[in-house]
Amino acid sequence: EPEVTQTPSHQVTQMGQEVILRCVPISNHLYFYWYRQILGQKVEFLVSFYNNEISEKSEIFDDQFSVERPDGSNFTLKIRSTKLEDSAMYFCASSGTSGNNYEQYFGPGTRLTVT
């Protein structure tokens, strides 16, 4: 069964450093998303991406964040200068465009720890 994959599974970085989180969405999906989940809290939307551009972003997704689809398979989230409060699980998701359902399939997540 196709699945969304994410690397690395755990990233530890120092405050102020840049991190890049990587995702490989399901191959025939066209919408891509990043969410984050601070420990013990709900899942929060960051950004959605379609046709090589951002289609929607939340107030969390400020100038420190950027997304890119550098090739036909990868989808990345970059945080330019990490803060302690960026520590969270980051989930990538993808969805198709056919049918009546807007099903989003989530990857296993990357745990980002900022020290």
Place this chain on the structure above:
Amino acid sequence: QQQVKQSPQSLIVQKGGISIINCAYENTAFDYFPWYQQFPGKGPALLIAIRPDVSEKKEGRFTISFNKSAKQFSLHIMDSQPGDSATYFCAASKRYGQNFVFGPGTRLSVLP
């Protein structure tokens, strides 16, 4: 208006019992309502979803009941099993490419 409320925060059920989790929304533009199951350290996994044109959807032991006029929907887990112990999130979305607004989650524990 973007918020999805979810209750209870935690739920303990005996094996074989029925688990019921409730959600409510305000934004009438939402038209897709999935439930996700999340185990510790894992990503949310789609469990079941419903559109507002039906009032109920059943898949195995999982049933979503939807009340459009009340803007509420609920997840029923019949014959709950210890393996169902997880955190359950309801969510809502408007259309393709739109973000999901998640509820705060319900931690379900099914006792053997």
